[in-house]
Amino acid sequence: MRVEHHWWNGDVRLARRDVFVRTDGNVWEVEAQMGGPDGKSKVQNCPGRASAMILADAWRGPRWQWREI
Template identity: 85%
Template sequence: MRVEQHWWNGDSRLARRDVYVRTDGETWEVEAQMGGPSGKSKVQQCPGRASALILADAWRGPRWKWRQL
């Protein structure tokens, strides 16, 4: 799987949150990660790119000042 989109909330401490959209060309998934690489994460499969981007937007929410990486 390759990363198509990656957003980060800008916090490098325990409140760090990342959202990834990944694909292998056929399947799509969105991962929400809390607490950096050693923290918790949730992965959701999506039927296509559009639905993956909609889910990523929902998981980011309006609370943080997100940066696209």
């Protein structure tokens, strides 16, 4: 799986959030990560790019100043 998009909320402490959109060309998935690489995460498979982007937008939400990495 390759990372198509990666957003970070800009917080380096416990409130760190990351959202990833990944694909292998056929399967698309979105991962929401809380607390950095060693924190908790949730992965959702999506039927295509459009649905993955919609889910990533929803999981980011408006609370933080998200940056694409």
